[in-house]
Amino acid sequence: MTDDQLATQAEISAEIATIAGTLGRGASETQPRLDYPPYRSSVLRHPTKDLHQVDPEGIELWAPAFGHRDVGALESDLTVQGRGEPIGERMVVTGRVLDGDGRPVRRQLVEIWQANAGGRYIHQRDQHPAALDPHFTGMGRCLTDDDGTYRFTTIKPGPYPWKNHRNAWRPAHIHFSLFGTEFTQRLVTQMYFPSDPLFDLDPIVQTVVDPRSRERLVAAYDHDLSQHEWSTGYRWDIVLTGTHRTPTEDETEDDA
Secondary structure (H helix, E strand, C coil), X not given: CCHHHHHHHHHHHHHHHHHHHHHCCCCCCCCCCCCCCCCHHHHHHCCCCCCCCCCHHHHHCCCCCCCHHHCCHHHHECCCCCCCCCCCCEEEEEEEEECCCCCECCCCEEEEEECCCCCCCCCCCCCCCCCCCCCCCCEEEEECCCCCEEEEEEECCCCEECCCXXXXXXXXXXXXXXXXXXXXXXXXXXXXXXXXXXXXXXXXXXXXXXXXXXXXXXXXXXXXXCXXXXXXXXXXXXXXXXXXXXXXXXXXXXXX
């Protein structure tokens, strides 16, 4: 490792050791820390006051509404949204949305957004010097079926730089949003790919200080999902409640 990498990893390791000491023996945190010093913007942006109680019916008057007819079948295929083929590794990402007892969550609106194969988002704030792909929007959505299954066809995203510290790079990831039955139930999380060398150097991944919870953010390569001469396949289940709940960002701001 370079000096920069060693310094970053040392800072993350020191923070995890401090957290472990605070929690005590046998205790763990399964959700991301909101004020994680190595993730520098979280110190300035994390909530510091109690949440306000509001009238849920009043909120729903201003929330988006959707039904089965509003989500088209092709919206889950991010490779057919342009006039040509997007650049990169075509892949299928699928899994089940489950409750804490392992039961399927049916008709759940699942949305994803991601960088392209070069690690760039189609967003005016993303100006790092990687090529934009005119045939890839990086956005898609679907509804889970009766078995709680979602399925997307997309392009594997690339890592990208961010300004948290010197030579900082985010591991390749896909953002997931789940809406529940109401807009106020929305949860946001990220899915990562196996054996990414940037995990130990990424403070956002490390905000989940419990190793087993971090592992639940990583998809598994599934060769049975891969299609001959067409696409690779990854499987990732999302658990909404219970001790095996998928870590979410429901009270944090994301980097992109």
